[in-house]
Amino acid sequence: MGKDDRRMRIGELSARTGVSIRSLRYYEQCGLLTSTRTAGAQRLYADDAVDRVRLLRRLFDGGLSSETIATLLPCVDTPSGDITVQALDVMRRERERIDAQISALLATREHLDALMVGAADHLARQRDDTLAATA
Amino acid sequence: MGKDDRRMRIGELSARTGVSIRSLRYYEQCGLLTSTRTAGAQRLYADDAVDRVRLLRRLFDGGLSSETIATLLPCVDTPSGDITVQALDVMRRERERIDAQISALLATREHLDALMVGAADHLARQRDDTLAATA
DNA sequence: GTAGAATCTGACATAGATGTCAGGTTCAAC
DNA sequence: GTTGAACCTGACATCTATGTCAGATTCTAC
Structure with missing residues (x-):
């Protein structure tokens, strides 16, 4: 299932979301955002990362902390x-x-x-x- | 004009407003709250300090910074x-x-x-x- | 005058998301 | 291959209101 192999690097994700590269890396570090890596360790994102970042922004803008968001996301991603x-x-x-x-x-x-x-x-x-x- | 010479110390003001002593001192340092001093340099407040502190809290709670509030207050206190x-x-x-x-x-x-x-x-x-x- | 509570100043700590810088590596295009 | 842009990690800086601690002083009550 080849999906769409079109993947973007962090600069493009930043441009498309208006969120700084620094912040995107921070979100990943907090476990809020995941990426695959190239052989050279550069981050690659699928298209839906844009939506994920927008979700994160909405929660951050509502005053939720990264830690709180981290508690919430599993319930969104893999409900158990x-x-x-x-x-x-x-x-x-x-x-x-x-x-x-x-x-x-x-x-x-x-x-x-x-x-x-x-x-x-x-x-x-x-x-x-x-x-x-x-x- | 003797007014009411009943003045309280910082502990009482703190108790009556629910604002920590630390914060009250900080407000004074920012020029948002004034006090007279005893001979021994302890702060004394008039009754209306309670209202002043409540005003400050309302502004702080609305997300205004101490600096912003400092810009506003003169217009409340001594309009020019x-x-x-x-x-x-x-x-x-x-x-x-x-x-x-x-x-x-x-x-x-x-x-x-x-x-x-x-x-x-x-x-x-x-x-x-x-x-x-x-x- | 003395004990104990309250207060003083000054300093350092905290939190959290983000900015920024340095030094090094990788990618894309030619 | 080579160059310049993009990216990597790690570290330190920032901002602001408040907590907290230490050591000294003052006030209140007895």
Whole structure:
């Protein structure tokens, strides 16, 4: 089953995902991303590595740590009972963390909005004063 | 104007805000929080320090850095034109950052939910299989 | 005035993803 | 074959808020 033997090197994967080469190597080191190697030890990736990296980015961007992601992935890749049970637990915890963080961000954003209104008012008042003084 | 001369030391402020003593000292070092000192150089805070610390926490929790907060505070404390103009700019940028981060978190949460459904399904199927084999 | 709790300063440690550099090897194209 | 680009590994740097420790000082209560 020859599949499509078209494989890319790390530079291309980096270009196609927008993720730095350094990070790709780091992901591999954490066991989040795998590659085959050429005779000369250069990494080769299949096309689906692009999707894998995008998945990783989404999880990283949601604030999951590499370690947490490493706990999750086996359940995605090779589901088995024991693995999945812990993974589900981790996912629940992460979900709660995300909810909490969203709440914090919303609260801060509102506070920021209030501050911005205050600041804008201050500037407007100041401008009016200046105009009045000039007139 | 004697005000209320009731002043607390750092331990009490820490207890009342839930923020570690270490962090309170750090905030002061960054210019985000001020204190008077006893003859023996111990920090004394007025009651309103509690609110100040809560404000700081809200901003920190929203992901603002101490440096960013330092840019903002003068506009809250002693509004003046120049300061306010830059502060408004910073606030706008932070607001955008917060929006982006919320989006990222929502996307991750959805992805996580999908993964959880898959994992739960897997477990359910597995359990059914076991039951069937036992029966 | 003395004991013990609280506080002071200054320094070093931590975490985690990523940047960056050095010195060496491999690959692709000509 | 040769050259220049791409890649390899390993190491050290970064950033920021906070923890922690040590040694000294101050405050509070008795």
